Amino acid sequence: MRLVIARCSVDYVGRLKAHLPSAVRLLLVKADGSISIHADGRAYKPLNWMSPPCAIAEEEGVWRVTNRAAEQLVITIEEIMHDSTHELGVDPGLRKDGVEAHLQVLLADRPDAVREGLTLVRREYETGIGPVDLLCRDTDGSTVAVEIKRRGEIDGVEQLTRYLARLNDDPALPHPVSGILCAQSITPQARMLAGDRGIACSVVDYDALRGLEPSIPTLF
Incomplete structure (x- = not known):
């Protein structure tokens, strides 16, 4: 650096x-x-x-x-x-909080909850600047990188953008590699930036993935 x-x-x-x-x-x-x-x-x-x-x-x-x-x-x-x-060396990456880490485990078993048709290739796929949470394959055979956050914000979009730049230079993967930011909620600013970067957004329900009733009661 x-x-x-x-x-x-x-x-x-x-x-x-x-x-x-x-x-x-x-x-x-x-x-x-x-x-x-x-x-x-x-x-x-x-x-x-x-x-x-x-x-x-x-x-x-x-x-x-x-x-x-x-x-x-x-x-x-x-x-x-x-x-x-300064030479910083390889960073071990961010340790996720309990919800974020558990979301990754749940979505690795249910990648179709992120987007219908996705199948898991590998969890924690190394990009050289940190691991992307899920590397998946879409129904057309294309590669999709999924970054999972508890709350999707601009930082998450920037992080996934950096990962995608490295993944699209990875000769072991079919190109192009597209990206999805997946979270329990995503801010409007993050959605706008993701759209500008060609990154999709996916909102998932943590309780539903765990097979629980919604934490906020609904009328119907």
Whole structure:
């Protein structure tokens, strides 16, 4: 991972245009090829980012980051205050909470609950940057990666996007590999971003999967 603290301005050029005026920011370049621009606020959320795979061309005072769709982040650097690179190694991945882990077990036995016709190929299929929860096969023989969350949010979409970029470069899999974000509930923002990324969304009922009555009573 490369960490650069610099005074810079950032322009996004793609389906729309966005501009970040000059300020001191953190540029975070990961080994998976992604780059994100952070301010000293907004918690973990970047001001702008480019998901992998993307190429970074460094010129004097300008970084040009281009993704597969030919969208660009143009980072104009006025002053670099810190520049360091660190080898983090392979991350063991996030340990899921009880509900999320149990959902994965239940859906591995019932992948058709995610989408009718899905059959399980493997649980915890390694992508090189972490395991995708379920690798499945659809009725047409295509490969489907399913990421399971208790609550589907933007982070889950970003995580699955990174996995799909790696899976679509995996020579052992039929291509293209599509993705489904599966959760008990999915936020409108996550649904919108998933739609933009070509990722499907699936909402499942945890109690129904366990064979229980709904936790919230219904009238009918």
